[in-house]
Amino acid sequence: MKTRVDPGLCTGDEVCTQVCPEIFEMRGDKAIAKIEEVPHDLKQCAKDAADSCPSQAIIIEE
Numbered sequence: 001m002k003t004r005v006d007p008g009l010c011t012g013d014e015v016c017t018q019v020c021p022e023i024f025e026m027r028g029d030k031a032i033a034k035i036e037e038v039p040h041d042l043k044q045c046a047k048d049a050a051d052s053c054p055s056q057a058i059i060i061e062e
């Protein structure tokens with residue numbers, strides 16, 4: 001599973017970095033996925049962050 005943030009949609013509200021700091025971090029005023037290839041034990045964390053993102057800016061690719 002891979003994940004990334006669409007910088008065009010991200011509003012920088014930092015929700016994902018609070019829900020799943022293992023994967024998402026702020027880079028300036030946008031979030032990025034610091035790990036793009038999501039390890040098995042962090043899949044739920046990444047999905048929870050995507051579900052929590054109010055802008056649907058987090059892309060998950062199975």
Ligand code: SF4
Binds near residue numbers: 010011052056
């Ligand atoms: S939750 Fe979504 S909009 Fe907010 S910082 Fe993360 S990717 Fe950006």
